[in-house]
Every structure is written in structure tokens, then in C-alpha cells.
Amino acid sequence: MFEKLRAFFERDVAITDEQFEFIKTLFVPKKVNKGEFLLREGEMSKYSVFVASGCLRTYTIDNSGKEHILQFSTENWWTGDLSFRSNAPAQCFIEALEDSEIFLTEIDSIQKLTEYIPGLATFYEAALQKSAAAKNQRIVSSLSATAEERYNDFLKKYPSLIQRVPQRMIASYLGISPETLSRIRKKRSYKK
């Protein structure tokens, strides 16, 4: 299972065996079953989560009890609740949508890692910036794009998720009702 973590880092930076031994000390491997929760709203979260296999969803529940999905995380993605930064309890739930292999790492691991393997600093910063750019795009799209445009965009970006994630969750991610999503899908299948 650790080899998947190594492969992930080696996409950007060559990792020596010695460095890999150091990485291993910072990551705790864990298997979670479908339906299991890694985090619930209100808990204190101190880990970032790396997904080696499987699929998680990170979501919030608003005051009226409605779920809003922030993120699906499959192989080689990261997730986590960001509240730890201000020492506040988590605002998110993280749930396994499939049996998954994950790694937990404490917040300060990143600093230890980038001190030990300087090449990773640029890599990490680039990842955060890319993630910020993706969020910006999602903001613009949720403010302006039609439900259909948002679904098409989702298909283009995450083709594999369509097969793996229940329709009602994709609807929640897109901020549309399951009925609207079903209508859009029907319309698409007629076009083919």
C-alpha cells in the first residue's frame, strides 16, 4: 500500500529509499469500508487524508438539513477539513463511498516533508495553487453556468466518477435537484 504513496510523490520528484523511509514515518495507512465515516462535523480534525484507492466524499449539511458535496476524492487525491487551522471543530463529514485504502497524515507533516525533501515544497505549493484555481472555477460555474453546462463540465472533468458515484450525490455536488439531473441525462441520451 505504501508503494502507491511513493508512486504519487514520484510523479513529480524522485524519491530515494532513505527519503521514502522518512515519508513512511509520517503517514498512517488505514482501510475503510464503504459507508464508514472518517470525520463528522463537530469533531476535532488533525489529519489530511490521501486516497490510495477507493472513493470518499467530503460534504457539509446546512441549517435546513440539506447536504452539499464539496469534493469527491478518488485515487491520488487529497481531502480533509480545513478547520484545524483555526483550531475549530470540523465543518465537514468525510465518508467512504467505496471500500478504500487511505493514508492519514498530521497537519505539520507537510512542513517536515518539505524540509526533508526540498523538491516537494514547490510540488506542494503548486498543488495548493491548482486546487485554488479549480475552486475559483467552481465558484464561477456555480454562479453562472446552467445546470446542463455544469453537468457537461463535470462529465468532462471526472468521467470515471459518473460510474462510481450515486446520481443523487452528483446532483448535490452540482447544486441541482436529482430530478433536474435525471432530465438532463435523458436529454443527452436522446441526442446520441
Add this chain to the structure above:
Amino acid sequence: MFEKLRAFFERDVAITDEQFEFIKTLFVPKKVNKGEFLLREGEMSKYSVFVASGCLRTYTIDNSGKEHILQFSTENWWTGDLSFRSNAPAQCFIEALEDSEIFLTEIDSIQKLTEYIPGLATFYEAALQKSAAAKNQRIVSSLSATAEERYNDFLKKYPSLIQRVPQRMIASYLGISPETLSRIRKKRSYKK
């Protein structure tokens, strides 16, 4: 003008005079007039922007020609287009809404800074994470909150912006029409 930059960093980390001299080598001060553009879509952007005084807006224009405001940046905020990461041309426009004093700094300055002043690494990472958390919240709110909730939230978070930024731009930021915003504001003033 550089003192404002120092004060910003010193909110989190004590800076020695020697360190400050190093910081100065990485930041280029610039004054921009109201209406002036710092960046236009399609240009190659290689700077992050720190706002020492004034107000900027960062926005995109969609295929149908509609503006979407990603961010207003006043004193002590940062902005910039994130496309440089993938060496792609900028997707954003950055325009001064007031006469402003800004600093430009190259992308790799952050790494130089955090190597020279290790305390800043944690500070910088925390800032990126906070920004990511804020973006998450904006995604959830744009997917689920009503126009009125979004306006109230904006008022709470950025009370000073209401005075400084044209109504139509606040509407654009919130993803609502200027007419809806004007109706919400009227309703609020009746309540008082």
C-alpha cells in the same frame, strides 16, 4: 510604502531589519490609478499582487460576455491569476477600483522568503489553507444559499466593501442581478 508590507508580515512573525532588507529585494512597489488594469485575460502573468492600500477586483468574463467577480482585494489582501502554475495565459482581469498602492512579487519569491525566514512557511501555508476554506464556503453558499442570505453574509464578512464598491459589482460577486440586489437592500432598509 514598504512599511505597510513589513507591518503585514509582522502580524504573524517578527521581522529583523536584515530580513526586511531581503524582503524589499523581492517586492516591487507600484501605484495604480482607479480604472487601471494590472492584468488582462490572455496575458502571461508572473506576479502575485499584495494590496497595501486601495481596492482591486479580480474577475473573469464568460463566453456570453458576462462578468464574474472572484474577489475584491483591499488593504492586506493578496490577489493574482493562478494560471501561471501551468504556464497558461491568465484567465482573469485585475482592475483597480480605487487609486491603489500595490506590491508585485514573482511566483518563486514565496519559496525564497520561506527559506530565508522559516517562520513564514507556516504563515504562508496557513494563509493558503484559510483561503481554500473560504472558497469552499463560497461554493457551498453559491450552490445553496438564497440571494438574501448571500447578501447578508457578504455584509457580515466585508462590511467596509459595501461603501467602496459599486452595487452592480457586489451583485456580480454574489451571482445575482443588480435588480435583485436593489430589492434586497430596499427590504432591509424597511426593516430598520
